[in-house]
Amino acid sequence: xxxxxxxxxxxxxxxxxxxxxxxxxxxxxxxxxxxxxxxxxxxxxxxxxxxxxxxxxxxxxxxxxxxxxxxxxxxxxxxxxxxxxxxxxxxxxxxxxxxxxxxxxxxxxxxxxxxxxxxxxxxxxxxxxxxxxxxxxxxxxxxxxxxxxxxxxxxxxxxxxxxxxxxxxxxxxxxxxxxxxxxxxxxxxxxxxxxxxxxxxxxxxxxxxxxxxxxxxxxxxxxxxxxxxxxxxxxxxxxxxxxxxxxxxxxxxxxxxxxxxxxxxxxxxxxxxxxxxxxxxxxxxxxxxxxxxxxxxxxxxxxxxxxxxxxxxxxxxxxxxxxxxxxxxxxxxxxxxxxxxxxxxxxxxxxxxxxxxxxxxxxxxxxxxxxxxxxxxxxxxxxxxxxxxxxxxxxxxxxxxxxxxxxxxxxxxxxxxxxxxxxxxxxxxxxxxxxxxx
Amino acid sequence: xxxxxxxxxxxxxxxxxxxxxxxxxxxxxxxxxxxxxxxxxxxxxxxxxxxxxxxxxxxxxxxxxxxxxxxxxxxxxxxxxxxxxxxxxxxxxxxxxxxxxxxxxxxxxxxxxxxxxxxxxxxxxxxxxxxxxxxxxxxxxxxxxxxxxxxxxxxxxxxxxxxxxxxxxxxxxxxxxxx
Amino acid sequence: xxxxxxxxxxxxxxxxxxxxxxxxxxxxxxxxxxxxxxxxxxxxxxxxxxxxxxxxxxxxxxxxxxxxxxxxxxxxxxxxxxxxxxxxxxxxxxxxxxxxxxxxxxxxxxxxxxxxxxxxxxxxxxxxxxxxxxxxxxxxxxxxxxxxxxxxxxxxxxxxxxxxxxxxxxxxxxxxxxxxxxxxxxxxxxxxxxxxxxxxxxxxxxxxxxxxxxxxxxxxxxxxxxxxxxxxxxxxxxxxxxxxxxxxxxxxxxxxxxxxxxxxxxxxxxxxxxxxxxxxxxxxxxxxxxxxxxxxxxxxxxxxxxxxxxxxxxxxxxxxxxxxxxxxxxxxxxxxxxxxxxxxxx
Ligand code: NA
Ligand code: NA
Numbered sequence: 001x002x003x004x005x006x007x008x009x010x011x012x013x014x015x016x017x018x019x020x021x022x023x024x025x026x027x028x029x030x031x032x033x034x035x036x037x038x039x040x041x042x043x044x045x046x047x048x049x050x051x052x053x054x055x056x057x058x059x060x061x062x063x064x065x066x067x068x069x070x071x072x073x074x075x076x077x078x079x080x081x082x083x084x085x086x087x088x089x090x091x092x093x094x095x096x097x098x099x100x101x102x103x104x105x106x107x108x109x110x111x112x113x114x115x116x117x118x119x120x121x122x123x124x125x126x127x128x129x130x131x132x133x134x135x136x137x138x139x140x141x142x143x144x145x146x147x148x149x150x151x152x153x154x155x156x157x158x159x160x161x162x163x164x165x166x167x168x169x170x171x172x173x174x175x176x177x178x179x180x181x182x183x184x185x186x187x188x189x190x191x192x193x194x195x196x197x198x199x200x201x202x203x204x205x206x207x208x209x210x211x212x213x214x215x216x217x218x219x220x221x222x223x224x225x226x227x228x229x230x231x232x233x234x235x236x237x238x239x240x241x242x243x244x245x246x247x248x249x250x251x252x253x254x255x256x257x258x259x260x261x262x263x264x265x266x267x268x269x270x271x272x273x274x275x276x277x278x279x280x281x282x283x284x285x286x287x288x289x290x291x292x293x294x295x296x297x298x299x300x301x302x303x304x305x306x307x308x309x310x311x312x313x314x315x316x317x318x319x320x321x322x323x324x325x326x327x328x329x330x331x332x333x334x335x336x337x338x339x340x341x342x343x344x345x346x347x348x349x350x351x352x353x354x355x356x357x358x359x360x361x362x363x364x365x366x367x368x369x370x371x372x373x374x375x376x377x378x379x380x381x382x383x384x385x386x387x388x389x390x391x392x393x394x395x396x397x398x399x400x401x402x403x404x405x406x407x408x409x410x411x412x413x414x415x416x417x418x419x420x421x422x423x424x425x426x427x428x429x430x431x432x433x434x435x436x437x438x
Numbered sequence: 439x440x441x442x443x444x445x446x447x448x449x450x451x452x453x454x455x456x457x458x459x460x461x462x463x464x465x466x467x468x469x470x471x472x473x474x475x476x477x478x479x480x481x482x483x484x485x486x487x488x489x490x491x492x493x494x495x496x497x498x499x500x501x502x503x504x505x506x507x508x509x510x511x512x513x514x515x516x517x518x519x520x521x522x523x524x525x526x527x528x529x530x531x532x533x534x535x536x537x538x539x540x541x542x543x544x545x546x547x548x549x550x551x552x553x554x555x556x557x558x559x560x561x562x563x564x565x566x567x568x569x570x571x572x573x574x575x576x577x578x579x580x581x582x583x584x585x586x587x588x589x590x591x592x593x594x595x596x597x598x599x600x601x602x603x604x605x606x607x608x609x610x611x612x613x614x615x616x617x
Numbered sequence: 618x619x620x621x622x623x624x625x626x627x628x629x630x631x632x633x634x635x636x637x638x639x640x641x642x643x644x645x646x647x648x649x650x651x652x653x654x655x656x657x658x659x660x661x662x663x664x665x666x667x668x669x670x671x672x673x674x675x676x677x678x679x680x681x682x683x684x685x686x687x688x689x690x691x692x693x694x695x696x697x698x699x700x701x702x703x704x705x706x707x708x709x710x711x712x713x714x715x716x717x718x719x720x721x722x723x724x725x726x727x728x729x730x731x732x733x734x735x736x737x738x739x740x741x742x743x744x745x746x747x748x749x750x751x752x753x754x755x756x757x758x759x760x761x762x763x764x765x766x767x768x769x770x771x772x773x774x775x776x777x778x779x780x781x782x783x784x785x786x787x788x789x790x791x792x793x794x795x796x797x798x799x800x801x802x803x804x805x806x807x808x809x810x811x812x813x814x815x816x817x818x819x820x821x822x823x824x825x826x827x828x829x830x831x832x833x834x835x836x837x838x839x840x841x842x843x844x845x846x847x848x849x850x851x852x853x854x855x856x857x858x859x860x861x862x863x864x865x866x867x868x869x870x871x872x873x874x875x876x877x878x879x880x881x882x883x884x885x886x887x888x889x890x891x892x893x894x895x896x897x898x899x900x901x902x903x904x905x906x907x908x909x910x911x912x913x914x915x916x917x918x919x920x921x922x923x924x925x926x927x928x929x930x931x932x933x934x935x936x937x938x939x940x941x942x943x944x945x946x947x948x949x950x951x952x953x954x955x956x957x958x959x960x961x962x963x
Contacts, residue, residue: 021527021535022542023520030550045553046681049561050674052554052588056504057574057673059496062474065506069471171802245806247482248799250499254478261475276468283468284519287510292521301669342521437805485808491773491793493786561677564740565697573696573779574673575794576786581696 007308096198106148120149143407338379464513536609555592711938757813
């Protein structure tokens with residue numbers, strides 16, 4: 001058997017391993033060893049240790065636990081609640097105002113945290129019951145909460161982009177800058193969609209009853225001020241310093257975590273229990289992601305040694321397909337994988353495998369990464385395997401899962417429109433990095 | 439934490455002791471995030487306010503990060519948080535889940551992590567022997583404690599694996615997960 | 618391409634250079650040369666940095682036999698054995714230049730001590746050969762021109778890691794060690810005010826000329842810089858004598874090709890930097906050399922006291938310098954005078 005074919009066998013074994021449901025990191029480490037012994041001989045045992053040590057010594061990845069910790073701390077500060085209330089009071093007179101409030105809150109929070117779960121859960125907890133009471137459409141509400149919540153992984157800071165950077169060899173700062181516009185465009189599309197639907201059919205999102213509105217302008221202004229200002233300062237400090245070229249993502253993540261801690265204290269929401277929970281969740285997620293990177297680096301070192309990725313790339317190039325067709329196929333492939341898989345294994349395992357092909361096609365890597373990011377975000381909205389749906393069902397148990405699905409599908413279609421825009425206008429992703437970094 | 443009353447006594451003890459150790463390791467090492475934040479915050483202030491960057495922040499950051507995620511691996515295991523694809527797995531009866539898990543622990547996990555621990559032990563002991571120092575920064579801190587994290591992580595993962603193996607074996611035999 | 622014998626012996630070489638580097642190209646020339654000389658019996662493959670392991674792990678990977686060979690710098694092992702530094706870079710003690718440092722290996726005790734280090738101190742299963750020269754490295758890129766040591770001491774400077782960084786710290790300079798990929802972003806965001814990398818031919822790929830325009834050509838910290846081919850001993854011992862001789866000869870040939878490559882390609886790159894990118898080239902302020910010599914003495918004394926093997930190697934180099942420097946420096950003066958005369962005429 002040629003070594004390229006052996007690589008294909010290892011891919012098949014990996015696919016089976018992943019489907020069976022054993023923890024993916026350990027499956028990768030095992031496959032790396034087995035196929036490494038065939039490719040390198042017994043010394044591959046040592047290669048595994050060298051790769052673990054390499055990931056351990058990578059200061060760029062230190063941004064992962066720091067951004068996680070920042071997000072978990074912010075969650076506790078109760079800021080999201082105040083922000084949502086502020087927007088709600090401000091917009092009370094408008095049809096569909098709660099959709100705007102949910103999406104605006106979600107977008108701002110997306111710029112302050114790097115993950116999805118937190119946003120969806122909290123938005124569900126605070127907005128869900130209010131929306132139901134105000135006679136809002138359950139489907140559209142669930143869709144808006146899910147879609148808004150997923151913006152957290154696209155709009156920087158994003159743990160996904162931090163992990164992607166070193167893997168594809170693109171500076172994290174470039175990835176962050178590239179994701180800003182697509183993220184905002186998507187937020188805009190969601191809002192426009194919800195508003196248009198509410199305008200056509202007022203029953204979907206009636207204006208708030210008078211007793212739900214602010215008692216005075218002062219109350220409204222106060223809520224909005226205390227909700228927005230501190231968060232805006234934190235976002236400006238963290239994202240501004242990264243995109244403005246003042247701090248490395250790792251430095252900024254530490255400053256952000258520190259800032260989030262200060263906010264919890266200032267809002268008198270600091271508790272030792274809360275800090276503990278944030279620290280527990282941080283070590284668990286960081287360990288899961290980083291160990292997976294270790295396993296995957298080992299597997300990739302062996303896999304690239306076998307030459308299979310190059311062979312696949314060359315044979316696909318030999319077919320002389322239009323690059324756009326191949327690109328669409330790749331994105332479709334990644335989107336489909338996003339159904340059963342989380343972003344973590346896709347970014348860490350699949351992206352490096354298809355990267356040689358993308359490079360050979362002369363496709364801009366930064367643009368490609370942004371497209372992948374949007375695809376993976378879309379996968380969060382694609383029922384039936386869409387974690388956001390379970391999160392919402394978990395916090396608003398009286399909403400039917402079928403309604404939640406129906407809502408999410410609508411926003412998934414909006415998402416596809418956003419993705420098409422990005423495909424047709426690469427400048428959406430490439431413009432900001434160009435302006436910032438030349 | 440589950441009490442595992444359904445497991446026979448000696449096994450119950452083993453599982454409980456192991457899980458307790460793993461949980462406590464996580465509860466201990468999770469606090470490394472605090473010095474990680476403080477090191478970098480200090481570095482940023484030192485650099486921009488006092489115009490005097492530290493010589494140690496760069497090395498300290500990766501050393502804390504690396505120790506944090508490695509030493510948290512067993513805790514992540516006991517909390518079942520190492521990502522799996524469960525779209526098939528979750529629909530299987532417990533007996534099948536147990537059979538698959540027990541087989542893969544025995545044939546895949548123990549050999550892989552065992553070799554990792556063994557090679558990691560060798561890697562760290564050479565470093566101790568050489569009293570190796572880091573050369574990526576001007577600080578030149580000792581590297582051997584940091585490299586020791588690798589075999590320690592391996593040993594903790596093997597230990598946690600024993601507990602998981604017992605649980606899955608029970609599920610494979612009895613057709614239900616121990617509770 | 619070269620036809621490979623069916624039973625060709627595979628020799629994978631994990632290097633520390635990215636594939637775009639000019640040195641990687643020179644190593645690929647070496648690869649072709651070995652493959653041809655052996656009539657395809659030895660199939661060498663140079664791998665860019667990170668292909669199997671990163672640059673800090675090359676020694677261990679070769680020792681363990683994960684790859685058969687590696688191209689790396691001995692100073693990267695100085696965290697394990699401090700004397701390793703002296704086999705790659707030398708501080709200003711005896712006055713050895715790049716070529717006389719090579720002479721110490723080939724004519725003096727260099728190669729003997731080099732192997733002693735691998736066998737008895739690093740305790741690795743490796744046989745080392747010096748091969749690639751990149752000495753005469755510039756002091757580097759500066760945001761603003763400097764007049765003297767005092768100006769330099771106000772700056773945050775990216776220096777190479779290890780003992781080289783220690784020399785700068787001893788000179789009172791805030792030395793920051795950053796990996797290659799971090800230098801440009803750090804320069805952009807003001808983490809550093811000055812930086813050295815390799816030499817004009819490599820620096821032009823890094824892109825610092827887009828940020829800073831002041832280039833100081835004469836560095837002293839890596840006036841000599843030697844890169845090595847390290848080979849796993851089990852693999853080496855199994856090679857027939859003629860293949861061993863072919864590898865040895867190829868390492869010697871690469872000393873020549875990198876030396877001539879440095880002279881020409883750096884000159885071409887420097888012209889491009891000046892003409893296309895508006896880079897200003899300066900002579901290094903003279904008081905820096907004195908300060909470096911003083912720092913060298915201090916750092917050397919410290920390491921000599923700490924480690925007998927470091928002392929042994931340093932003293933061997935000093936003895937060798939006492940013999941060759943009086944002669945060789947006069948010859949270098951000859952070339953310098955001739956060059957200056959030619960420059961004056963133009
Ligand atoms: Na985000
Ligand atoms: Na250098």
